Amino acid sequence: MEKALLGSNVRAATLFNVGLRWNPGRPSAVRMPVVMTVAKPGTRSSSQWQAIHADIEAHLKKAIPVNPPPVVLEPMHHLTFAAPRSTAPALCVAACELVGGSRDQAMPAAAALHIIRAAAVAHENLPLTDRPAIRPPVAHPFGPNVELMTGDGMVPFGFELLAGSGDPAGGNSGRVLRAIVEITRAVGSQGMVHGQYREVEYLLSRVQGSRDDQEWAADHVWAKKEGDLHACAAACGAILGGGTEEEIEGLRRYGFYVGMVRGMTAHGGGGREDRWSNAVVEDMKKLARKALAGFDAGKVEAVASILDCGIES
């Protein structure tokens, strides 16, 4: 596995190359005209993306055992489906299909991405003595002790779903192992966890009025929490679907920009989305589409349409 091709390096390389600066207030070196989205043959509508989500949820519901001990499984079920939807699992499935794989091949990785991210969301919302209430309040039907441990159980469960899909006889063990490594890196201490840490810093500094620097947040929070996660999801889909190295890396770059668009539009500054100009977001979308240049034009819209479909629940 090539460390040099990890998401954050993709980010450094590609963003620096195009000279994009994370400041919507200043003219950017890249200021493309807004791309009008026109329905094309082979595109996916919002309802088709919803259908992918429904498939992933059905897979998860089947996978989560409902046997005893309910003391553990009820909160796991709750926290798995209470987390706000991410586009990353659906992108994983779509990337797999784009390189010629089947939906089934990507489903365990999509489910793992969903459940591991849901565990991270649960831990983000844990009340801690040294973490003031800096996020919108969420319902806590279970106590902190149960939510902590449930999250702790969900992460290995996600990896179990993926590792268990490896079939030595089917010859996919190597691909599954590679996808596991991808996900461990994207969600670990140099990935999502690091973004979460920076997000607390950012939210605290905004509460205290000491800093409100969206450029910093984009680079340290959204690039980790959304960019790298979506890059990983798309790369995993391509790996599991049997894509070439070129396809895997193209989809990884695409996924990074999809994640940045998500971070900037869905979360971009905790209710201050307006701070990101449409032009900056459209620049991101343009870069995303550019990353898909090497793919069959007739099929590419099935993946590219995620940029314009609101599929968060």
Add this chain to the structure above:
Amino acid sequence: MEKALLGSNVRAATLFNVGLRWNPGRPSAVRMPVVMTVAKPGTRSSSQWQAIHADIEAHLKKAIPVNPPPVVLEPMHHLTFAAPRSTAPALCVAACELVGGSRDQAMPAAAALHIIRAAAVAHENLPLTDRPAIRPPVAHPFGPNVELMTGDGMVPFGFELLAGSGDPAGGNSGRVLRAIVEITRAVGSQGMVHGQYREVEYLLSRVQGSRDDQEWAADHVWAKKEGDLHACAAACGAILGGGTEEEIEGLRRYGFYVGMVRGMTAHGGGGREDRWSNAVVEDMKKLARKALAGFDAGKVEAVASILDCGIES
């Protein structure tokens, strides 16, 4: 992978078959004479077990990156080595060697077991609003927010170490995937996390004076937190070392009893170890040795000696 061969079922099957009851106050159906431990050829001394631990720690120190961001890696380094030592990682290495594997083959799994368990220990010691201080106090050089997230980063890192050791060209991908599934189950919501939950119940009930039932704790806490963990460790070592299914299951049973001995002697009731009579512990050791009956008598002491060596730091 066969669900029916998981640790807890091994426990149910074997313990019920021998009619052992978890009550040191009552005569047990199995009351073997105390086994005198005599140094045998091929045995491992305490210092040799220490050497295995040192190898695992060296592997971990090399594996944990010391590059930025230090804000994440310093606490990871601290929490990885601050956790009380477990015998499970060393047992994983010894089991691998017993079936003819090399130490290197087991090292990534041993390191993963160490780091994932250390993360669980860190989360056990997190101060939570609904979890009174029911454990001996530990030093918290980092705040709860950092300790929570560091633990969250350590778990995927452990799986990364193991998944990254898979070498498709070397043909071990299937074994590595199987070991990952073993570990996810042993540490997840039906394994270690479940034991942690029950332990909180148990410790709370003791603080409140409402229950002090060691039999219950053995079955619900130590069987999960130590028995199943050691069973998994030994099975993983055997899997990675290329053991037969019979060897894997024999070592799994052995590991379970090793873990129970550890639970009963090192933790057995939070300072009330005296409640477990020597006879009960010796029964466990006898069952452990019985599980090794199918192995080469000349080599078996290298694994069996863990029963009599205190290798916690």
